[in-house]
Amino acid sequence: MVNVTYQNQNIKQESLKYTGKAKTVYTTNDPDILWVHYLDQATALNGKVKETITGKGALNSEISHLLFDYLTRKGIENHYLKKISATDELVTALDIIPIEVVSRNYASGHFVSKYAVTPMTKLEPLVQEFYFKSDALDDPFINDSQILALNLATSEELAQLRRVSQDVNQLLHALFEQIGIGLVDFKLEFGRTATGDLRLADELSPDNMRLIDTLSGKSLDKDIFRQHSGDVTVGYRDVLNRLQQVI
Numbered sequence: 001m002v003n004v005t006y007q008n009q010n011i012k013q014e015s016l017k018y019t020g021k022a023k024t025v026y027t028t029n030d031p032d033i034l035w036v037h038y039l040d041q042a043t044a045l046n047g048k049v050k051e052t053i054t055g056k057g058a059l060n061s062e063i064s065h066l067l068f069d070y071l072t073r074k075g076i077e078n079h080y081l082k083k084i085s086a087t088d089e090l091v092t093a094l095d096i097i098p099i100e101v102v103s104r105n106y107a108s109g110h111f112v113s114k115y116a117v118t119p120m121t122k123l124e125p126l127v128q129e130f131y132f133k134s135d136a137l138d139d140p141f142i143n144d145s146q147i148l149a150l151n152l153a154t155s156e157e158l159a160q161l162r163r164v165s166q167d168v169n170q171l172l173h174a175l176f177e178q179i180g181i182g183l184v185d186f187k188l189e190f191g192r193t194a195t196g197d198l199r200l201a202d203e204l205s206p207d208n209m210r211l212i213d214t215l216s217g218k219s220l221d222k223d224i225f226r227q228h229s230g231d232v233t234v235g236y237r238d239v240l241n242r243l244q245q246v247i
């Protein structure tokens with residue numbers, strides 16, 4: 001499938017723009033629209049460990065679709081336009097800000113290893129961290145003054161990144177709570193439209209957030225792959241099934 005209709009316009013997939021760890025992105029005949037394809041691929045350690053996992057692309061695509069739709073209804077401006085197949089979507093072409101915004105409700109992952117904190121310690125206020133998006137540099141931590149000095153974003157944009165991440169946290173935390181899932185932490189990315197407006201970008205899936213079953217404490221996210229503790233698609237399908245009951 002290389003042709004779809006979006007708002008009465010024929011959209012054609014054109015050249016490969018970017019190959020990510022779990023997605024490929026193509027340009028289209030409309031310069032304002034990109035075509036995203038989710039791969040059956042899982043990576044850890046910034047791409048150093050890689051594995052094919054059948055069905056993962058479709059699960060991530062559908063979960064991301066449901067979560068972006070939900071956030072759109074709640075007023076969070078984002079790049080998502082349309083789901084066009086089990087594994088593909090159209091998004092607004094943005095100038096991506098090379099900053100990953102990590103939000104943490106509970107201590108886990110690198111927060112535990114860096115600060116020797118007991119896992120799952122409640123973090124109040126919400127911890128927000130910025131990382132410089134660079135595979136070559138292993139996405140190093142970056143602070144506000146470094147971001148400003150390197151012209152990666154303006155101080156107004158930084159304030160917006162924090163505010164929108166906090167809003168997304170409140171919305172997703174409440175949504176997952178309804179279905180017995182704890183939102184431990186997550187990573188967001190943002191970009192600018194042609195007119196300079198900030199939009200939430202990338203994907204929203206268990207590849208980018210830690211989710212645990214509230215009753216059992218079991219991981220339902222990419223930690224299953226990182227820790228070789230089982231079949232990631234079982235956890236992801238569980239997340240999807242529960243989301244489908246409420247959105």
Ligand code: C5P
Pocket residue numbers: 100102108109110111139185186187207208209210222
């Ligand atoms: O590894 P760390 O504990 O810093 O990860 C925090 C959160 O950000 C996790 O949910 C993880 O999946 C996500 N993350 C991500 N992409 C990265 C780094 C972290 O999605 N490059």
